[in-house]
Amino acid sequence: MVERSIRVERLWSWRTFFLQWEWLLVLIFIAVNIVNSTLSPYYFTADTFLQTPMTFLDMSFLVLPMTMVIILGNIDISVGSTVALSAVVMAVAYNAGLPMVLSIVLCLLVASACGLVNGLLMTRFKELSSVIVTLATMIIYRGIAYVILQDQAAGKFPKWYSALGWGSVGKVPIILIVFAICAVVFGLLLHKTSFGRKIYGMGSNLTASRYSGVNTDSIIMIVSVLTGLMAGFTALFLSSRMGSTRPNVAQGYELSVIAMVVLGGVSTSGGKGRIAGPLLAIFIIGFLNYGLGLVNVQAQVLLIIVGLLLILSVLVLNVRFGGRYKRSVPGTAKKLAAQEHSSETTP
Amino acid sequence: MRRSASFTESFRELGLLVFIVIICAIFQIRNHNFLTLENIDDLLTNTAILSIMSVGMMMVILTRGIDLSVGSTVAIAGMVSALTVQFFRGISPVVSVLESVAVGTVVGILNGLLVARFNVLPIIATLGTMNVIRGLTYVISGGAWVSSYQMSSGFKGIATGELLGVSNPIIMAVVINVAFFYFINHMRTGRQIYAVGSNPEAADISGIPRRRIIWLVYTLMGALSGLGGVIWVAKFASAQSDTATGFELSVIAATVLGGVSIAGGSGKVSGLILGTILLGILNNALPLINVSPFWQQAIQGVVILAAVLTNVLVKRNNQRFALRRRAI
């Protein structure tokens, strides 16, 4: 066998670069904005792009951890309920005389705790799919919220608190700043750290990762807690924007969030996708809602559009990656066998 | 080997049954009108739709799938049939039922197409259709309701009519469950549904038409949702575009509660029925006893979690059992 050197520098080609899913999203984003601004004279006002995000970002905090969850190959449908529970606890605590700052801390703690419980259930009962676990906790968490607040509304928060969801630093909404920070943090976590690397590993091949000394349980736990924490953030901003809170807030958030993540090109069979996709998806859907709202389109029409977008994007992705290596996806025995061979036989 | 096997199978159903008996006892103590024939009739009637649809969901989940679009399907099917009745009062209820089922079937076929043909993951495909269908319902109804007086009494009879003192929904539910039992246990296609869920690759090797089976289950799911839709609308004598929002989760919960494994391949009709009834009791009987309505959800969730966890623990126990027997 002749000694030969192995390259360490990437071959870079325009083609592969521009054939990434994110570029397609960028196109869609541009398309949305063009359509919007042709539809409404109010769309392209000076502060649209800075101020509008205020109207949809509160939910978007959930997209960040959900991206991790789905890259892990799991799914978490309890986030909406977590938001409700933590928001309710915070409001009740505050009304009971706890200082606002402490109430906020409490909110984040409760939310993280919810995540922790999910994590514990998933790691202790590996036989259970995350769907089932979170389906159960989804009902339980919201149930507890109802038990606590008995379908009343709680709130009457201090002035400075409502600034959280409504205030701006100069022209930039506070919520946008906070979200940007979170997004950057999550992006770095996912793409630049060993933690993120392990998440991808587990999503692609759980067994191999385990044999390679990835502490799968603790990763799942951390991700679950992060999910809870972000649900807490959503709870903060949501209740700040609503000035009060009820047990039935954030109903059905889980599905919208999952939709955004998938639209962002993250494969629900795990291991594939980048943070940029879901981020773009947030703004596509957000601006779509806002723009069409400006011309007073019926709400349900938006449902249809988002639904179509979702299905189409998945169709494209399936063609893109033709289900290679996705054992969880129904792929024919042939495909699997072929794959086995490609890595079994000698060149 | 045989004893332990049959033991584990029967165990969960047994557990559920015991559980049901217990809560029935509690309810009866708290309110003596609980176990009256009339109330039981109410309870079953209200559970009928859930039961009918959980049958479909069981098939879907058996093939390792899931269908989130059933709630929307109920709405659109019900709305279409109601609108038809509103404009042609004369038409016979049978036609309405068929119509509604047809609409549901179309949705089912669509889901099947996405999942079986294009390999879209079920949860995503149906999440998409869920939105689309819901939106379409608003569009075709223009947001309007169809009210009681606009429906022929024959139409409302679909849900309120009785046969030998038993209300139609119950009869339909029973018929469907029996038919399903026969289909899933005693007919080739039925068994192949289990096979596909139990080991897809083996299914391909032993020449089972996997894709066609998957397509079939989603179609059936749609059809049953359609039936559920027309019953729903007839029952409440009002068709709205937000009918049955979030109902999909109840259906899934009932199915899982009935011991149908989300991992596919395993689950029994007896368990399904018990699970549905249990959920039905939790949904419909809690107003009777003076449990504050706000506890209802929490209770439901805990019960579901408990049921699922016992399932796991029993399985583990059985495996340990089997290993001990192994010769070393």
Place this chain on the structure above:
Amino acid sequence: MADRILELTHITKTFPGVKALNDVHFDLKHGEIHALIGENGAGKSTLIKVITGVYQPDSGQILFEGTPVEIHSTADSQRLGIAAIYQHVTCYPDLSVTENIFIGHEKIQPFTRKIDWRDLHERAGQLLAQLDADFDPRALMGNLSVAQQQIVEIAKALSANARIIIMDEPTAPLTARESEDLYKTTESLRDKGVSIIFISHRMEDMYRLASRVTVFRDARYVGTWNLNEAKREDLIMAMVGREITQFFPKRKVAIGEEVFRVEGLSRTGFFKDVSFSVRKGEILAMTGLIGAGRTEVCEAIYGVTHPDKGHVILEGQELHIGNPAQAIEKGIGYLPEDRLRQGLVLEWELSKNVTLPTLRKFATLGWLHPRKENAVTKELAEKLEVRAGSVFDLAATLSGGNQQKIIVAKLLAGTMKVIILDEPTKGVDVGAKTAIFNIMNDLAEMGYGIIMVSSEMPEVLGMSDRIVVMRDGRVATILETATASQEQILRAAMPETVHA
């Protein structure tokens, strides 16, 4: 040739980028057991899938009883009376034994379209009785042992009154005793006039059962021998393509003090008080029949599973290892048996794969340094002579041998004291084998303690310093390689009954 029930000539089958079968021949006589051997990836499994109609060959001819046939689907092959029992048993764990036997061709009552369960259970019972199996046809398949499941698979074949039964590595997952039962069953089938293609890695199986043997190598047909004429060495040579002796370049290295030992390790249902020790620079071979519990022991040491009893001692102090992460931390490395499932993230670049177990070394406070990763990967890959263009190649695109080297690189990237290699040469080509052996020598010289699990006798005898022979989950004996002979090992590995 009327005595041939099946004959394949000039069969070629290619997959994207790979020739899986290259102009191969195979023929099967009426009522014979014909062994088909070759290393993994030699094309055995593909040939089976061609015969059973899962794949269609790109070229070549299939003769069934002398007449050319085209087999487009498993249905076709079933019609011809061909049944296959696959390597990884393709059963339906959630269905009853009866169903597993009859699925697809259940007996249906004319009008009700109802499956006649009573009749089926009866017939299932009879079939199982023929194979003198003692379990209930109503039992769930998932609750049976692997051996029992294989009996069911055979019963399935019989139910389709198969005339050709293909067994793909049937003994692989079985314990010695179970294998023996399988041998008996197979022979009784042959006596009933069924022709059997018996695929196996194991010489034992072959000599025990088959009358003829065909050898494949690297997707090519090497030859067919009558077993009473063929010597083991010739066959091995045919399989691997060279004289064996020349590729066990075992080097003498100074063996230091004991680095690692296990005492009385037990896990219910898998293995019972296993004890042995490894010294610095020593290669300890661990052999025995597949299913003897070797891999299970290794996985327990590595923390994948947890032993019920026993001690694991590294450099004098006892370890309590909860998971592989801790094992690696302590300096125990493991090269798993199933490369594709356990060893690699196939859709990942080489560099990512190499650094996964030791990410800590490539990150400060969790922040990764890709340059460092790539550099180290390049260095290791070149040292191990991995055939790859760039550290960004996907692991899936490499050949078996090179993939194996990458997994070794994963171990070398860290600082290990003990390295466990589970079937390190399984399914890798000859050149790679030698390379891997050389690597093992280097590791030994570096003072690692090495445990090598292997079923290949020559390899065991050729590479090790001492040999732990396991049987039915226990240590049968520990031999000094210098004085050990093949017969000794086999006698220890096999239950007495076999050789008597």
Place this chain on the structure above:
Amino acid sequence: MRKFLIRAAVIVAIMAIALPVALFASGGKEQGGGAAGGTAKYAIVFKNTGNPYGDRQMGGFKAGIEEQGFQAILRAPDQPTAEAQIQILEQLISQKVAAICIVGNDKDALQPVLTKAMSQGIKVFSLDSGVNPQSRMVHVNQADSEKIGTTLIQAAYDMSGGSGDIAILSATSQATNQNLWIDFMKKTLAQPKYANLHLVKIAYGDDIRDKSVSEAEGLLQSFPNLKVIIAPTTVGIAAAGKVLTDKGLGGKVFLTGLGLPSEMATYIENGVCPYMFLWNPIDVGYLGAYTATALVSGKITGKVGEKFTAGRLGEKVITQAPDGGTEILLGPPFKFDKNNIEDWKKVY
């Protein structure tokens, strides 16, 4: 790869198609949105779409606005949540509408966004289901809450023959107007005249069909000698009507409350519900329209005592509201019975 590009093209194409489709589909509802920027725009935001009561109310508002030559915007989220209404309100603010008429899903949750609107000079007032005084200039009250309370109890009194058990089937326990009415019912019951009427339970059907039905059945089961069910919510009363009809309890258990004629026609005709009450949602919306223009023109500012003419409804005066704010009253609830239901069921 090429395949991928094709699909990509398809997606973008679909986007391009979907949007016009959306606009077309919504063409009926949206009132020329941004198209004609000239005339002042008045917006009403209802609880949720697909609710005929709301459609009538919005219809009335539209009529009222357009007959004054202005432009009306009708909005409603697909789910009856405050979150969704906040988003819509934000969009209306950016459209710089002259006035916003809000039918709230939550009393307090809209305060921040509504105050924001007012701070930008948009006139904000609530209609039907009110928001708290801080977040509105005035509230258009469809009917005098006290009057509703007393009327419904009186109805129960007459139906039951003066004595027996009665129960209330409400919407959600946080629905402001519901609770207000229930309070007045309780006050009324305290009077000696109604000493023999026993309020046995207040059940909450959350305005969800199946839940309301279960609750109604629960009432009948738990209180066998129930005489009257009062359901001051359109969904609840229809559900109760259905239950009583199916159980053939017409004549034994009576039903009254607030309901839509269209939904209730059947049960009034078959006598399950001898009579019930409701205001005319079209008039409510219409009054809202004139309130809006009056506020914008500065004719009124929301102080007690101010007067203005509300088109065909004649002169209206602003009065003190129970919640501390101010309100404009439409008038007494309208009574529906066998004689007039026939004409009304087609109207709304």
